[in-house]
Amino acid sequence: MLDIKNLNKSYKMGDSSLHVLKGIDLFAKSGEMVAIMGSSGSGKSTLLNIIGILDEADSGDYVLDGVEIKDLNEKKAANYRNRFLGFVFQSFNLINYKNAMENVALPLYYQGLKRKERQEKAMFHLEKVGLAEWATHLPSELSGGQKQRVAIARALASEPKLLLADEPTGALDTATSHDIMQFLQQLNDEGKTILLVTHEEDIAKMCKRIVRLRDGVIIEDNVIKQVRA
Amino acid sequence: MFDLDLWREIFQSISKNKLRTLLSGGTVIFAIMLFAILFGLANGLQNTFSEGMGGDAENTIFINSGRTAKAGKGNQVGRRIQFDNALLSTLKDEFKDDIEFITARVNKNVVASYKGEKNNYSLRAVNPDHQFIEKSELVSGRFINQRDLQESTKVIVIGRLVKEDLFKTEKVIGEYIDLNKIQYKVVGVYQDIGDDNEERIIYMPLTTAQRIYGNNDFIDQINLTYNLSMGLDNAIALGTNIESRIKKIFNVEPSDQRAVRIRNRATEANSINQFNSVLDILIWIIGLGTLIAGIVGISNIMIFIVKERTKEIGIRKALGAPPRSIQSIILIESVLITSISGYVGLLLGIGILEAYGPSLDTYFITDPSVDTKLVVRATLTLIISGFIAAYIPAKRASQIKPIIALRDE
Numbered sequence: 001m002l003d004i005k006n007l008n009k010s011y012k013m014g015d016s017s018l019h020v021l022k023g024i025d026l027f028a029k030s031g032e033m034v035a036i037m038g039s040s041g042s043g044k045s046t047l048l049n050i051i052g053i054l055d056e057a058d059s060g061d062y063v064l065d066g067v068e069i070k071d072l073n074e075k076k077a078a079n080y081r082n083r084f085l086g087f088v089f090q091s092f093n094l095i096n097y098k099n100a101m102e103n104v105a106l107p108l109y110y111q112g113l114k115r116k117e118r119q120e121k122a123m124f125h126l127e128k129v130g131l132a133e134w135a136t137h138l139p140s141e142l143s144g145g146q147k148q149r150v151a152i153a154r155a156l157a158s159e160p161k162l163l164l165a166d167e168p169t170g171a172l173d174t175a176t177s178h179d180i181m182q183f184l185q186q187l188n189d190e191g192k193t194i195l196l197v198t199h200e201e202d203i204a205k206m207c208k209r210i211v212r213l214r215d216g217v218i219i220e221d222n223v224i225k226q227v228r229a
Numbered sequence: 230m231f232d233l234d235l236w237r238e239i240f241q242s243i244s245k246n247k248l249r250t251l252l253s254g255g256t257v258i259f260a261i262m263l264f265a266i267l268f269g270l271a272n273g274l275q276n277t278f279s280e281g282m283g284g285d286a287e288n289t290i291f292i293n294s295g296r297t298a299k300a301g302k303g304n305q306v307g308r309r310i311q312f313d314n315a316l317l318s319t320l321k322d323e324f325k326d327d328i329e330f331i332t333a334r335v336n337k338n339v340v341a342s343y344k345g346e347k348n349n350y351s352l353r354a355v356n357p358d359h360q361f362i363e364k365s366e367l368v369s370g371r372f373i374n375q376r377d378l379q380e381s382t383k384v385i386v387i388g389r390l391v392k393e394d395l396f397k398t399e400k401v402i403g404e405y406i407d408l409n410k411i412q413y414k415v416v417g418v419y420q421d422i423g424d425d426n427e428e429r430i431i432y433m434p435l436t437t438a439q440r441i442y443g444n445n446d447f448i449d450q451i452n453l454t455y456n457l458s459m460g461l462d463n464a465i466a467l468g469t470n471i472e473s474r475i476k477k478i479f480n481v482e483p484s485d486q487r488a489v490r491i492r493n494r495a496t497e498a499n500s501i502n503q504f505n506s507v508l509d510i511l512i513w514i515i516g517l518g519t520l521i522a523g524i525v526g527i528s529n530i531m532i533f534i535v536k537e538r539t540k541e542i543g544i545r546k547a548l549g550a551p552p553r554s555i556q557s558i559i560l561i562e563s564v565l566i567t568s569i570s571g572y573v574g575l576l577l578g579i580g581i582l583e584a585y586g587p588s589l590d591t592y593f594i595t596d597p598s599v600d601t602k603l604v605v606r607a608t609l610t611l612i613i614s615g616f617i618a619a620y621i622p623a624k625r626a627s628q629i630k631p632i633i634a635l636r637d638e
Binding site for chain 2: 074082111
C-alpha cells in the first residue's frame with residue numbers, strides 16, 4: 001500500500017536550512033492502522049503532508065498503491081489526492097458556508113460525479129457517521145465531535161485507499177476523542193488503511209502499530225496490541 | 230461549455246458570503262454611480278453655456294457706428310459716422326466669398342394699433358437675409374422679400390407676442406395694422422426660440438422705413454454671418470478686415486475704438502470654446518479620478534477576498550480541486566459581481582440624474598445627462614481591472630501548496 005524509501009525533506013529558514021526528515025523508510029500494508037508519534041518538531045506532520053501529497057519531498061522514493069509519487073504537476077497531484085487519499089485534520093477544515101452534506105459531497109464534485117449521485121453518496125456517508133439528520137446544518141451549528149465526523153465522512157466519500165488523520169482528536173475532549181477513535185477503529189476493521197499522527201500516547205495505543213519519530217528519523221517501529229476505544 | 234455545477238458553486242459562494250459580496254459590489258456600484266452623476270452634471274454645465282449663446286446664428290458679426298474718438302484726416306473729434314446703403318453694397322461686394330447672409334437694420338420705436346388694441350413696439354427695418362441671421366421661424370405667412378425691398382411696399386412681419394397682444398382672432402395675415410398712423414399689411418408671423426423679447430419686434434422692408442422716416446438711405450447697423458467653413462481664425466480675421474475697410478471708407482483713424490464697433494461671435498465662440506475645453510479636461514480628470522479610485526477599491530477587495538479564501542482554497546485543493554477550478558471560481562465570481570454592480574450603478578446614476586436633473590436649473594446645470602456608452606465603458610474598465618486584480622492573486626492561490634493554505638488561520 002505504502003512504500004517509502006530514504007525520504008528527505010528540509011525547509012529553508014532564511015540563510016540556513018532546517019533538515020526535518022532525514023532518510024525515512026516506512027512500509028505499510030493494506031488494512032493497517034498506524035500511529036505516527038513524536039514531539040513537536042520531530043517531523044511527523046511533515047511526513048504526513050508528504051504522504052498526503054500536500055507537500056513534496058526533496059529526495060527519496062514514495063510509492064502509493066503501486067503508483068510512484070514523484071514530480072507531479074498541480075493538476076496530477078490534485079487528481080491523486082482526490083482518488084487515493086482522504087484527509088482528516090485537527091481543525092476539521094470544513095468549508096463554513098456549506099452545510100454538512102455539501103461538505104461531504106465536495107470531493108465527489110472534483111471527481112466529476114453528477115449532482116444527484118454526489119448527494120446520494122454524501123448522504124450515505126453522513127449516515128455512516130451517524131449524522132444523517134444533521135445534513136442541512138452548517139459547520140457552525142455542529143459540535144466539535146460532529147464536525148470531525150462530517151470531516152471523516154468527507155474523507156471517506158471519495159473512497160480513498162488511505163485515510164490520513166492529522167491529530168484528529170487534538171481539538172476534542174476525552175469522551176469525544178474516544179468516540180472518534182472508536183469510529184476510526186471500526187473503519188479499519190472494515191479494511192480501511194489508516195495513518196494517524198498524534199502526540200497522545202493513549203490515542204496511539206488504539207492503533208495497531210506505532211512509529212516513533214525524533215529529529216527526523218524513525219527511532220521505533222512496533223506492532224502493538226490494539227486498545228479498543 | 231456551460232458547467233452548471235461550477236455556477237452553483239459560484240452562486241453559493243456569492244450568496245453565502247454576503248459581506249464580501251456587498252463590499253465588492255458596493256464599491257463598483259458607488260464608483261459607477263458617481264462617474265455617471267459627475268459626467269452628467271458636467272454635461273449639464275456645458276449645456277447651460279451653449280444655451281447661453283442664445284438663439285442667433287453662432288457665426289454672426291454685428292457692425293455698429295458711433296462717434297469718432299480721435300481726429301483723423303482733418304476731421305474733428307466727435308464726428309458722427311452714419312452707415313448707408315452704399316456701405317452695405319460695398320461690403321456685400323468686397324466680401325462676397327466670405328459672407329453667408331448680410332442685412333442692414335434701421336431701428337425705430339412705434340405705436341402699433343389694431344381695432345382699439347394699442348401698444349409700443351420696436352420696429353426693425355431689414356433685408357430679407359435678416360430672417361436667417363436672427364433665426365426667426367415663420368409661424369405663418371412669409372418674411373420680407375426682395376420685391377418688398379425694391380418696391381418699398383408697406384408690409385410688416387410681426388412677432389408671435391405682438392400678434393398675441395393685438396389680435397384676438399387667429400386670422401392675422403392680410404390684416405392691416407396702424408404704425409404711427411400709417412397702415413401696413415401683415416404678411417407674416419414669426420417666432421424666435423431663443424428669446425421672448427425677440428418676439429415683440431415688428432419687421433418691415435429696409436427701403437420702406439428709409440422712405441417713411443426721413444427719406445434717406447441711412448442704416449443704423451449691419452449684421453452678417455460668415456461662411457462657417459472658413460473656421461474660427463479666418464472669421465476673426467474677417468471681422469478685423471471689415472472693420473478696417475469701414476474705417477477707411479469713413480476716414481476714421483485705425484486706432485479709433487468708438488467710431489466703428491464690431492462684435493464678432495467668432496471671438497466669443499473662441500473664448501467659450503477655450504472655456505469648454507478647460508471644462509472638458511476638468512471633467513476627464515474627475516472622471517478618471519473616480520475610475521481610478523474604483524479600480525484601486527475593487528483591486529484591494531479582490532486581493533482581500535483571495536486572502537480570506539486562502540484556507541478554503543487549501544481545503545478544496547486537499548480534496549482534489551485542480552488549479553483551474555480554483556481560478557475559475559474566484560474569477561467568475563469577481564466578474565459576475567462587478568458586472569451586475571456596474572449595471573446597478575449605471576441605472577442608479579442615470580436614474581438620479583433623471584430624477585433630480587430638472588431641479589438643478591438654478592445651479593446653471595441644464596438637462597444633465599450622460600452618454601450610456603461612456604458609462605458602459607467605465608464599467609467595463611472596472612470589470613477588467615477587477616478581473617486583473619483577482620487574476621494575479623487567484624493564480625497564485627491556485628498554485629499555493631495546500632499545506633501552506635491550510636496552515637493559514
